[in-house]
Structures are given as C-alpha cells and as structure tokens.
Amino acid sequence: MRGRGSRGLAGLALGLFMVLPVLPLVIWSFAHGWRFPSLWPEDVSLDGWAIALSDRAGVLQSFGLTALIAAATTLIALLIGLPAGRALGLYRFRGKGLVALLLVAPAVLPGIAVVFGLHGIFLRLGLTGTIAGVILAHLVPVLPYVTLVLAAVFSRFDPAFEDQARSLGATPLQCLTRVTLPAIWPGLLTAALFAFLVSWSQYLLTLAIGGGRVQTLPLLLFSSASAGRNDVTAAIALLYILPGLLVLIITARQITGRGAALTGGIGS
Amino acid sequence: MLRPVLALLLLTNGTLADTADGEALKAMSWSQIEDQARGGTVTWFMWGGADNINAYVSTYVADRLKAEYDITLTRVPITDAADIVNLILNEGEAGVTDAGSVDLLWINGENFRSMKQADLAFCGYTGILPNDALINWDNPAIANDFGVPVDGCEVPWNTVQFAFAHDSATLTDPPRDMAGLLAWIQANPGRFTYPAPPDFTGSAFVRHVFIYAAGGPEALLGPFDQAKFDEAATKTWAILNEIEPFLWREGLTYPTSIIQLNELFANGEVAMTFNYDPAQFGIAVDAGTYPDTTRSFGLTDGTLGNTNYTLIPFNAPNKSAAMVAENLLLSGEAQLEKAKTEVWGASPAIDVSRTSEDTQAGFVEIVGHPSVVPAAELAKAALPELQADWLTAIEKGWLENVGN
Numbered sequence: 001m002r003g004r005g006s007r008g009l010a011g012l013a014l015g016l017f018m019v020l021p022v023l024p025l026v027i028w029s030f031a032h033g034w035r036f037p038s039l040w041p042e043d044v045s046l047d048g049w050a051i052a053l054s055d056r057a058g059v060l061q062s063f064g065l066t067a068l069i070a071a072a073t074t075l076i077a078l079l080i081g082l083p084a085g086r087a088l089g090l091y092r093f094r095g096k097g098l099v100a101l102l103l104v105a106p107a108v109l110p111g112i113a114v115v116f117g118l119h120g121i122f123l124r125l126g127l128t129g130t131i132a133g134v135i136l137a138h139l140v141p142v143l144p145y146v147t148l149v150l151a152a153v154f155s156r157f158d159p160a161f162e163d164q165a166r167s168l169g170a171t172p173l174q175c176l177t178r179v180t181l182p183a184i185w186p187g188l189l190t191a192a193l194f195a196f197l198v199s200w201s202q203y204l205l206t207l208a209i210g211g212g213r214v215q216t217l218p219l220l221l222f223s224s225a226s227a228g229r230n231d232v233t234a235a236i237a238l239l240y241i242l243p244g245l246l247v248l249i250i251t252a253r254q255i256t257g258r259g260a261a262l263t264g265g266i267g268s
Numbered sequence: 269m270l271r272p273v274l275a276l277l278l279l280t281n282g283t284l285a286d287t288a289d290g291e292a293l294k295a296m297s298w299s300q301i302e303d304q305a306r307g308g309t310v311t312w313f314m315w316g317g318a319d320n321i322n323a324y325v326s327t328y329v330a331d332r333l334k335a336e337y338d339i340t341l342t343r344v345p346i347t348d349a350a351d352i353v354n355l356i357l358n359e360g361e362a363g364v365t366d367a368g369s370v371d372l373l374w375i376n377g378e379n380f381r382s383m384k385q386a387d388l389a390f391c392g393y394t395g396i397l398p399n400d401a402l403i404n405w406d407n408p409a410i411a412n413d414f415g416v417p418v419d420g421c422e423v424p425w426n427t428v429q430f431a432f433a434h435d436s437a438t439l440t441d442p443p444r445d446m447a448g449l450l451a452w453i454q455a456n457p458g459r460f461t462y463p464a465p466p467d468f469t470g471s472a473f474v475r476h477v478f479i480y481a482a483g484g485p486e487a488l489l490g491p492f493d494q495a496k497f498d499e500a501a502t503k504t505w506a507i508l509n510e511i512e513p514f515l516w517r518e519g520l521t522y523p524t525s526i527i528q529l530n531e532l533f534a535n536g537e538v539a540m541t542f543n544y545d546p547a548q549f550g551i552a553v554d555a556g557t558y559p560d561t562t563r564s565f566g567l568t569d570g571t572l573g574n575t576n577y578t579l580i581p582f583n584a585p586n587k588s589a590a591m592v593a594e595n596l597l598l599s600g601e602a603q604l605e606k607a608k609t610e611v612w613g614a615s616p617a618i619d620v621s622r623t624s625e626d627t628q629a630g631f632v633e634i635v636g637h638p639s640v641v642p643a644a645e646l647a648k649a650a651l652p653e654l655q656a657d658w659l660t661a662i663e664k665g666w667l668e669n670v671g672n
Contacts, residue, residue, distance in 0.1 A: 031556070032555075032556035033556035033557070033559070034556075035534055035535050035536060035559070036535035036536055037536075042556065043556065045556065047555070047556075051319050056322060056323055056326040056327065057319070119358065120358070120362070123358060123359065123362040123364070124362055128369070207351075211355055212313060212344045212345075212346050212352065212355070212369075213344055213369060215344070215345070220345070222347065223316050223317065223345050223347050226317060226347050226525075226527055227316070227317030227318060227319075227527075228317070228527045228530050228531065228552070228557065229555055229557070230557070231555070231556070232319065
C-alpha cells in the first residue's frame with residue numbers, strides 16, 4: 001500500500017513537471033493581448049489557432065511532412081541499426097572499439113561542424129532541397145542512437161534461444177518473429193522512439209540540407225517565434241509537442257512492461 | 269512535309285524550354301517571355317515573419333499569377349536573407365549554374381551588395397518589364413540600394429521609412445527630435461533601449477545617432493571616408509556611452525534583436541520601440557501584441573528611409589516566370605493592394621502618378637491605421653541611407669566602443 005502511495009506521488013510530480021511548462025503555451029495560444037503585468041490575457045481569441053491551421057500558414061502540410069520524414073528516417077535507421085547493433089552487441093571482432101567510436105562520432109561532434117561539410121557533399125550529389133536528402137541527413141544524428149540502444153539490447157540477448165527454435169524446426173522467419181523480435185521488442189521500441197524524436201526535432205540539418213524548401217515543423221516554429229506572434233507560435237508549439245507526447249504515452253507501457261526483464265538497463 | 273515542321277517545333281521548343289538562360293531571355297520580346305513563363309513555377313524565398321505579408325503573397329499575388337499565367341508560386345518563408353545569399357554562393361561554388369533552388373529573393377542592403385559583388389544576381393533585364401515604366405529610376409533612393417547602384421540587378425518592391433512607436437496612454441508627449449530623445453532617455457532611466465548591432469533595426473537606430481553626431485547626413489554620403497568616420501564616430505560613441513547607464517537594465521545588457529525590444533515594449537518595460545517598417549506597429553496592435561493606444565512618429569531631424577527589392581539569382585531555373593512575377597508585383601493594382609491598411613500598409617515603390625487614374629484614386633482613398641504614422645508625414649523629414657561600408661564600420665565600432 002505504502003509503495004503504491006509513493007509511486008502515485010512520484011507519478012503526480014512527474015506529470016506536473018511535464019504539464020506545467022506546457023500550460024502557459026496553452027493560454028498563449030488563446031490569448032489576445034497578454035501583457036505584463038496582467039495575470040490573464042485581455043481577451044480570449046482563436047486567432048492564433050486560426051492562423052496556425054489556415055492553409056497559407058502551411059503548418060498542417062508541414063506536420064505531415066515532418067512525420068513522413070521522421071517515420072522514414074526511423075524505418076531506415078532500424079534496418080541499418082538492427083544488424084549493426086546485433087554485431088556490436090553479440091560478437092567480438094577486431095576493430096570493434098573503432099567501429100563503435102565512428103558510430104558515436106556524429107552524436108558527439110557539434111552539429112554545426114557536421115552541417116557545413118555535409119552541405120557541400122550533398123550539393124555535389126544534387127540532394128539539397130529534396131526530402132530524400134533531408135532523410136539521409138537525419139540518419140547521421142539518428143543512427144548512433146539506434147545502433148547503441150540496439151547494441152545494448154543484443155548484449156543481453158542470448159542467441160541460444162534462436163538456435164533452440166531452429167533446432168525445433170522453426171523457419172528463419174518464424175525464428176525472427178516468434179523468438180528474436182519478442183525478446184528485443186522493448187529495446188526496439190526505445191530505439192524507434194529515439195530515432196523518431198531525434199529526426200522530429202532536427203532544425204539546423206533540415207535548414208541546411210533542405211535549403212528552406214523542405215519546411216519541417218521546427219523550421220516553421222522558429223520562423224514564427226522570430227516573428228513575435230506569441231499566440232501563433234504557441235499554437236504551433238503545441239502541435240509540435242503532440243507526436244512526442246503520443247509516442248511516449250503509447251510506448252511507455254511497452255518499454256516498462258513485460259519484456260523489460262530480458263533487456264534490463266537499456267543504454268547503461 | 270511533316271518532318272521539317274516537327275524539326276522546327278523541336279528546335280523552337282528546345283530554345284523556349286530553357287527558362288534558366290538569362291542571356292537568351294534578354295534578346296526576347298516581352299510577349300515571348302510571357303509565353304515561355306506560362307505554366308511554369310516560381311520559388312520565392314522571402315522573410316516569412318508577418319502573417320499579413322504572407323497572406324498577400326500566397327493569396328493575392330499567387331492567385332493572379334495562376335489565373336493570368338498559370339504560374340504556380342511557391343513561397344518559401346525564411347528568417348534571414350543572408351542565409352539564402354550563402355546558399356546561392358554555395359551553389360555557385362558547386363557549379364550549379366542553371367538549376368539553383370531560388371527563383372526570386374526579397375532583399376536589400378548588405379545582402380544585395382554581397383550578391384552583386386559575387387556576380388550572383390541576374391542583371392540588365394529590368395528594362396524589359398513593361399511596368400518598369402512605373403519606376404522612377406531618377407530617384408536616387410530607388411536607383412541605389414543602401415548606396416550601391418542597382419544597375420538593373422533587382423526590382424524595387426516597397427519603400428519604408430524608420431519610425432518610433434510609443435504608448436500614448438503612458439507616454440503622452442514623446443520627444444520629437446534626436447537631442448530631445450537623448451535628454452528624455454537621461455531623464456527617464458530604464459525606459460529606453462535599443463537592440464545591439466548588427467541587428468538590422470538596432471543598427472539603423474545607431475546610424476540615426478551617428479548622423480546626428482556628424483551634424484547631418486551631407487558629409488557622410490558617398491564612399492566610405494576614414495577621416496570623416498573617425499570624427500563622427502568619436503562623438504557617437506561618447507553620446508551612446510553617456511546614455512548607457514540610463515538605458516534598460518542600466519545598459520549592462522542590450523536586447524539582441526528587434527523582436528526582444530518589441531516584447532519589452534509590449535510588456536511596458538520600455539516606453540518606446542522603433543521599426544524600419546511602421547506598418548508593423550499597426551499589425552502588432554491588431555494582433556493584440558501592442559496596446560490599442562500605440563502611436564508612432566518620426567523625428568524632426570529626419571529618419572532613415574530605404575527601398576527593398578526582389579532579385580532573380582544568376583542560377584534561377586525559372587527566370588521568365590520570375591520576371592513575370594516581378595512585373596506583376598510592380599503593377600499599380602498589386603502595389604495598391606498591398607498599400608491598403610487591412611492588407612499590409614506598405615508604401616509603393618513605384619511612382620503613383622504614373623499609374624492609371626483608378627489606381628491613383630485607390631491610393632487616395634486609403635485610410636491609414638491610427639497607430640501608423642502616415643508615410644507622407646514621415647517623408648517630410650527623410651534621411652538617405654549610408655553606403656554599406658559605413659554600415660559595417662559603424663557596427664564594428666559600436667561593438668568595440670559601446671557594446672564591450
């Protein structure tokens with residue numbers, strides 16, 4: 001009983017910690033004239049939302065585009081990161097340290113240093129200003145997270161389970177869907193979550209490689225914030241945090257749920 | 269029989285299809301250019317910070333281009349044209365000479381100078397635009413962009429003049445000239461500040477002080493002069509350092525951008541803000557950002573004015589469609605539409621007396637926003653912009669002598 005009580009308290013604290021910073025955004029998005037020292041806006045208005053959701057603001061198209069880019073980046077990153085993570089987590093091989101270092105490098109180097117070199121390369125390849133180019137560029141910061149998370153998952157994975165399934169007559173596909181995937185499922189979700197959110201929040205890379213023509217939500221949000229319309233900016237900001245919140249709520253149960261015992265401390 | 273016709277068709281198509289070839293365009297007649305532009309696209313990179321400007325471009329301009337020429341206008345919102353200058357520069361270095369990402373760019377000042385110096389602008393075509401006749405190129409403020417001759421490398425779009433704003437409910441009688449303003453700042457500690465250069469607007473405020481210290485703009489026109497600069501600069505830094513302790517937060521820190529100053533003004537922390545485009549005051553009042561009692565004014569010793577332009581980069585893939593768009597932007601009707609208070613409130617870059625009677629009547633009918641000082645009133649005391657070399661020297665000097 002006591003355990004449950006303190007847990008509830010911790011949950012409440014965590015909830016407040018996440019919700020409180022969002023509250024002013026909600027108020028701002030409906031405010032018309034909210035100036036110091038007024039505690040509340042002069043007037044409530046739907047202008048901010050009307051502008052943010054209007055056709056010409058392009059927020060909704062941008063939302064779809066950002067989701068598409070983040071989803072594609074996540075999928076590709078998992079396809080590359082899964083075998084890479086398995087190799088790093090399960091096997092010992094010559095130069096493993098170096099490979100791990102190279103994989104982490106993009107996450108450690110300052111983004112702005114990476115961006116300038118990358119822009120030159122992408123220009124020569126004719127990839128600037130394209131969605132494909134932006135997805136490819138997003139893989140640079142996304143892959144290290146995915147690979148490292150999956151490497152940690154696989155380091156606690158016993159391949160003997162696969163051997164047993166195979167020796168009992170499972171096909172490679174059955175082995176993958178019935179044994180491997182269930183075992184690494186929470187870790188896989190964590191990696192996907194990271195990948196999606198890292199891609200979702202890219203600003204500098206998208207601006208440089210997309211050349212302004214690939215208008216993702218962070219770009220619109222920044223341009224709106226620098227225009228000084230707090231109501232519009234707040235509305236876009238609320239839309240912007242929506243997927244992160246959704247992904248978190250949907251996957252939180254999965255990550256902390258039953259598979260956790262198999263993978264233990266992810267990323268530790 | 270068919271074959272020569274087909275060959276001819278292919279040949280003409282071949283030459284007509286290359287909308288990136290600027291030299292070929294210059295040899296064409298306007299109707300040929302219009303034909304080539306039909307059904308094309310224009311990618312226009314422009315500052316996207318004002319919803320009403322975005323709306324004007326995405327609805328009025330885009331709809332007319334679609335209806336009259338079947339041209340699709342894609343507006344790409346940006347925060348700083350300098351980024352796009354770098355982008356085009358990078359494209360040039362990478363050998364992208366006819367498939368650049370930008371067809372049209374909203375630009376002026378230092379960015380225009382960079383584009384022109386690096387040969388990144390498509391030049392010498394403006395005379396082909398029929399509405400070029402509406403532009404008064406004899407006006408030095410139109411023919412020179414911050415002192416840099418335009419030379420047919422860009423087309424004027426709007427003219428603006430610097431103005432100050434105050435809340436008439438808390439400050440009924442603001443100072444009307446620079447001497448008065450400087451005295452007012454010292455008498456009202458903490459109620460004034462300006463964004464630190466190189467912020468565009470903050471830099472313009474410092475230039476007002478610089479011109480005041482130099483005893484007027486006359487000595488500062490023309491190319492950069494070190495001796496004249498040193499003389500005026502010494503006085504300018506003395507004035508700015510003298511008022512510094514009386515600024516917001518005792519001048520220990522300056523706002524880094526005009527957005528921050530606007531926010532301080534909106535919240536009543538400072539008594540004044542200023543802008544190079546006074547129409548922004550009306551927009552901010554309508555958005556509820558500023559109080560309804562906001563009013564604006566110029567200084568009797570004059571305020572700086574400038575013209576902003578649209579430019580076609582050398583590697584624009586759709587030059588003919590971009591030219592058609594520029595021509596439409598210059599038309600009396602399009603200039604009148606954006607001059608309307610409820611649309612944008614932007615002053616025309618064309619000579620209104622050269623437009624049709626209907627258009628002229630339309631301009632007369634415009635009722636200004638109560639918070640926006642009329643352009644005609646500001647124009648009574650106008651200062652010419654200094655050349656870009658002066659600007660950079662003043663910005664650098666401010667950082668070393670005042671903002672240190």
